[in-house]
Amino acid sequence: MRTVDSPNHDERPPGSEISLVVLHSISLPPGEYGGDSIERLFTNCLDPAAHPYFREVCGLKVSAHFLVRRDGSVIQFVPVERRAWHAGVSSWRGRERCNDFSVGIELEGTDEAPFEPAQYVSLISLIRQLQHTLPIRDIAAHSEVAPGRKTDPGAHFDWTRLLAGVAAL
Numbered sequence: 001m002r003t004v005d006s007p008n009h010d011e012r013p014p015g016s017e018i019s020l021v022v023l024h025s026i027s028l029p030p031g032e033y034g035g036d037s038i039e040r041l042f043t044n045c046l047d048p049a050a051h052p053y054f055r056e057v058c059g060l061k062v063s064a065h066f067l068v069r070r071d072g073s074v075i076q077f078v079p080v081e082r083r084a085w086h087a088g089v090s091s092w093r094g095r096e097r098c099n100d101f102s103v104g105i106e107l108e109g110t111d112e113a114p115f116e117p118a119q120y121v122s123l124i125s126l127i128r129q130l131q132h133t134l135p136i137r138d139i140a141a142h143s144e145v146a147p148g149r150k151t152d153p154g155a156h157f158d159w160t161r162l163l164a165g166v167a168a169l
């Protein structure tokens with residue numbers, strides 16, 4: 001796993017139990033894969049002149065703990081002990097501010113297309129590793145913790161496949 005340090009994180013509130021994984025999808029520009037735009041976004045280095053869409057997002061201070069690329073390779077941006085800035089205004093089972101108690105995982109992709117088999121393999125392996133050290137109880141879509149505001153990772157994400165892989169622990 002490659003590590004790229006994002007500055008977009010801070011301390012979790014004291015005593016936070018990290019019990020949730022929030023799944024996202026991202027591609028920059030949307031629908032285009034490869035390149036280093038996501039890394040640039042998460043490190044506040046995205047060039048607003050490089051693409052019209054980048055102008056909209058380049059000022060955002062965002063991050064996720066992990067990114068799973070189309071080929072299944074994983075990049076870690078934020079240590080799991082730290083609070084990454086991925087979910088925004090959100091709630092899960094009545095608890096607000098999901099960033100406080102979650103690990104954020106981005107899948108390179110869009111809401112409009114299926115994800116790659118290699119991404120499921122890496123995602124399942126990653127979540128199983130997290131389960132060794134963290135009391136993960138739930139895996140939720142960003143669209144579930146921020147309904148009406150977010151739609152990722154979208155209808156093409158195969159939950160059956162993911163949950164079957166994770167449950168095979």
Ligand SMILES: [Zn+2]
Nearest residue numbers: 024025142152
């Ligand atoms: Zn998201």
